[in-house]
Amino acid sequence: xxxxxxxxxxxxxxxxxxxxxxxxxxxxxxxxxxxxxxxxxxxxxxxxxxxxxxxxxxxxxxxxxxxxxxxxxxxxxxxxxxxxxxxxxxxxxxxxxxxxxxxxxxxxxxxxxxxxxxxxxxxxxxxxxxxxxxxxxxxxxxxxxxxxxxxxxxxxxxxxxxxxxxxxxxxxxxxxxxxxxxxxxxxxxxxxxx
Amino acid sequence: xxxxxxxxxxxxxxxxxxxxxxxxxxxxxxxxxxxxxxxxxxxxxxxxxxxxxxxxxxxxxxxxxxxxxxxxxxxxxxxxxxxxxxxxxxxxxxxxxxxxxxxxxxxxxxxxxxxxxxxxxxxxxxxxxxxxxxxxxxxxxxxxxxxxxxxxxxxxxxxxxxxxxxxxxxxxxxxxxxxxxxxxxxxxxxxxxx
Numbered sequence: 001x002x003x004x005x006x007x008x009x010x011x012x013x014x015x016x017x018x019x020x021x022x023x024x025x026x027x028x029x030x031x032x033x034x035x036x037x038x039x040x041x042x043x044x045x046x047x048x049x050x051x052x053x054x055x056x057x058x059x060x061x062x063x064x065x066x067x068x069x070x071x072x073x074x075x076x077x078x079x080x081x082x083x084x085x086x087x088x089x090x091x092x093x094x095x096x097x098x099x100x101x102x103x104x105x106x107x108x109x110x111x112x113x114x115x116x117x118x119x120x121x122x123x124x125x126x127x128x129x130x131x132x133x134x135x136x137x138x139x140x141x142x143x144x145x146x147x148x149x150x151x152x153x154x155x156x157x158x159x160x161x162x163x164x165x166x167x168x169x170x171x172x173x174x175x176x177x178x179x180x181x182x183x184x185x186x187x188x189x190x191x192x193x194x
Numbered sequence: 195x196x197x198x199x200x201x202x203x204x205x206x207x208x209x210x211x212x213x214x215x216x217x218x219x220x221x222x223x224x225x226x227x228x229x230x231x232x233x234x235x236x237x238x239x240x241x242x243x244x245x246x247x248x249x250x251x252x253x254x255x256x257x258x259x260x261x262x263x264x265x266x267x268x269x270x271x272x273x274x275x276x277x278x279x280x281x282x283x284x285x286x287x288x289x290x291x292x293x294x295x296x297x298x299x300x301x302x303x304x305x306x307x308x309x310x311x312x313x314x315x316x317x318x319x320x321x322x323x324x325x326x327x328x329x330x331x332x333x334x335x336x337x338x339x340x341x342x343x344x345x346x347x348x349x350x351x352x353x354x355x356x357x358x359x360x361x362x363x364x365x366x367x368x369x370x371x372x373x374x375x376x377x378x379x380x381x382x383x384x385x386x387x388x
Contacts, residue, residue, distance in 0.1 A: 011341075041345060041349055042340075044342065044345055045339060046340065073340065109360060143363060145238060148234055148237050152235075155349060158345070162356075165339070
């Protein structure tokens with residue numbers, strides 16, 4: 001009985017810190033370990049929902065890939081195309097931000113996370129598919145100072161997600177409930193059954 | 195000939211951004227993929243030297259573990275014991291900061307990277323070995339808001355290293371050479387031969 005109360009308290013504490021204004025899109029990321037590591041980071045910063053667009057890679061078998069399954073506590077939405085995904089996000093007033101280097105890219109810490117932002121990360125080798133960039137509102141890059149020109153994708157996602165975490169933390173967003181009451185109650189009911 | 199000039203220019207650009215005041219200690223990290231990902235992040239933010247303390251795990255076979263070998267551009271120093279490692283770092287006036295959760299832990303973004311700081315990351319399962327904590331000057335933690343209580347170690351390292359990167363970038367440290375002239379010249383000579 002005490003254990004049940006503790007569990008409920010833990011779940012409530014986590015739901016109170018959820019940040020529905022931040023989401024992540026994974027586009028054809030190949031390695032399930034990378035997907036799992038990103039989901040774990042999403043859980044840590046309060047992301048509610050992660051979107052998967054797998055148009056040339058197989059959908060990752062997430063549950064088998066990690067002993068610490070963050071996917072249990074994450075809404076994972078699969079889309080048939082990037083266009084479907086971007087339509088969905090735009091209908092919810094998200095800005096779509098592509099992790100992609102071009103002359104217009106802002107740095108990850110210039111992103112204003114007071115807005116609804118969807119961070120898109122592409123395949124390990126190819127990055128975000130070129131033709132999908134037109135569905136994105138802007139691109140961003142992580143500043144690099146070394147000989148190797150790229151980061152592991154789960155590392156890149158973590159650096160961006162924890163920049164959002166810092167902005168949320170400083171502005172007090174973790175100290176007041178961001179979820180609508182009906183969403184909160186629904187999630188609570190749902191998570192208590194897991 | 196042009197290629198050689200470009201290569202020299204690239205190496206000089208990277209050496210001009212090196213940050214010798216920041217180093218990393220990896221203590222018994224098991225998975226070579228994690229070690230490789232951390233080395234790649236170290237390269238990206240300008241770390242010069244990484245220390246390995248492997249007292250119960252085997253030394254990682256770094257060169258085989260990554261197709262993008264950041265280890266080529268990193269000084270890797272192996273130590274027989276944590277005490278040896280901490281003596282070495284203290285002789286160079288480094289503060290030793292343990293990634294470890296206790297009631298005294300500061301958050302990673304409360305670390306003042308204007309000082310010489312060595313960030314220590316421990317084994318994936320066990321964290322930093324308890325008895326090594328007495329050699330550390332302080333502990334730090336990454337704020338967590340989710341159901342899962344830990345991050346992948348390469349993700350945790352990246353979040354801290356890019357906090358340092360941000361502090362260096364904002365204070366202009368990447369815009370002026372931080373290496374002593376003899377170290378710079380020596381590294382340049384050495385790297386041109388790679």
